[in-house]
Amino acid sequence: MRKSISLGVATALTLSVSAFAVAADTIKIAFIDPLSGPFAGTGVNGLHQYEFAAETLVNATGGVLDGDMFEIVAFDNKISPKESLIQLQVAIDQGIRFIAQGNSSGVANALTEAIDKHNRRNPDDRVLFLNYSAVDPALTNDKCNFWHFRFDANADIKMDALTDVMAADDSIKKVYIIGQDYSFGKAVSAAAVRFLGEKRPDIEIVGNELHPIGKVKDFTPYTRKIMAAEADAIITGNWGADMVGLGRSVLENGYTGPLYTYYAAADGITAAFGDAGVGSLKLVAEGQINPPANDRAAAYYEAFKAKYPDGNISQARITNVIEMLAKAINEAGTATDVVPIAYALEGMEHESIWGTSLKMREADHQIIQDVHIHAHTNDGVTFDYDNSGFGLLVDSTVTMAAADSPTSCKMRRP
């Protein structure tokens, strides 16, 4: 309830502010993500992280250029690509130059195409696309363009890092891959098969299946198959209720091996697993939360929790988006012409709060950073998720993961 009230207040505030603030001293960033519907929890939490990052990292330290302040303007896209395009137009009409979006690669694909088209037709008010979460590899390969920058590790990079760790574990002989039946689930499965085949041809893939997304009531029959296949490890790209359902089912029915996931944390999932997930549940992601990489990261997280006691920093990369954008604007010396800003972002190297180096690759605008395999645990966790006492602890790290991975991107620069 508190969430929805604060959301209402936040939207009302941003609306009223955006209606009056025509002065040039605010730099607006449009946040286009689901703020209502089934994925609103994730969207609202992301919005809070953006607002907090802009406030703390930029505005509180004097802003950019000559004291220009960042302002996050929220747009609800209801996780629909169609709605996102409408919101994008509204944002552009309001004179906003920076578009941040992350939830759903389907939306990101629609946005990147629309922004590319818009920028070609309207050279006077071009915009930049700051993709902080959509991990479909195509966005920085076949569908790449000069205006799109991805701050998360894409699905292939994550799988590359994950299989590095799995390849080093000799006890893994049989792997079961299970996922949701749609583009992302298929991408995860294909990447897993490819990388495991390259790195550990001796590993047998004993199962590779997709289940209907969001429709499975009880995962027990799938669990029985996994057990019958005597899998040593499970890989899944599941998220939301499907993640909890699958995870709890395998753990309750006697599976003790590692369960490698992409999204089994925060937004209630960490609390739902609780004690059952300890020892098995692993998660591949960027952004080291535990142990805190340095005092600055710890102080930042504490300040965030003080402001949003029910929130989680579940997308650490958001601070990288804000910091790198501020740096690029300062380097370019302008906040209105996005071409020099994009050139400044290209190839930019930066030290993240979370203790990793960052490099925005020129060739495809895919950021390269440390990718961690986290363990779900309550031991040694400084900052828990969902106030549950459980959180993610870095298990192993792949430094600058997939820095030399190939890309099929043919960037056309203005």
Place this chain on the structure above:
Amino acid sequence: MDLILVNLIDGLVTGLLLFMLSAGLTLIFSMMGVLNFAHASFYMLGAYFAFQISLYLGFWMGLLIAPLIVGVLGAGVERYGLRRVHQYGHVPELIFTFGLALLIEEVVQFIWGKSQMAYSTPEVLQFTAFSIAGNAIPAYKIFMIFISIAIFIGLLWVLTRTRVGMIIQAALTYPKTVEALGHNVPLIFMGVFGVGTALAGVAGVIAGPVLGTFPGMAFVLGSIVFVTIVIGGLGSLWGALVASLLIGWITTFSKAYNLRMEDLLIALGFEKPDVIWDSPWRDLWSLTSPQIADILPYILMVLILIFRPHGLLGKRDA
């Protein structure tokens, strides 16, 4: 062989859970002649109430209190909502329950938010009851089986062996006559509605920890409950039981074994096209049983409606 036994148990658990939902729904249907679209929403309310109570008083008090609250809520809905709408006919009643389902989902999201709740099985039952060939059967599942069977026997006993049950049965078929004999039929209806929703509440309480407590849980189970009572025969308790178990076992077995359509077609004497990706029948050939597991009950329902319109054990047309 071992796996068959394990799947039999898993299917039994799924089936019995479904039974607890469909038992209430089928009673309510035979009484009011109207499908209660909000039935699965009461199941969700049961889970959420029990979760909230379990935070303060533990799981067992949740199991005791939550169904009572849900039952009282259900009775209230009948008394102050459905009874008023009833006079306008069946369509307004349907729309009323449909709206109620949407309303309950929104209210749940408003109060508890959209995330999954950390509702888990009680510590006492967090052990493995026994394992069959490495497949653990959690004690909680055994507990679910016993609770459901106890409820079935209890219901059957009340409906067939007690005076109250006889009046209910009479009121279901000849309400006017029963009323003329001096019984308060509206009160009986309210009671049956309350008990039916309370049963859904019990199902929610015990299913919440294993199937997850989240705002979509009613939606996931909603349609399959209707299928169950249509297959079993509207208004028949035994029918609901048979249909629930049938559906439980069909879906469990078809998910647990990768039966391929390819094998079936070849066994039937068809020849697999050489270039399968160009064939118009490509999707049919590549079908596997887990993919269609969740629509099998619907296929069964269609067949039942064609060949036996009053269901397996029902007495009147669907």
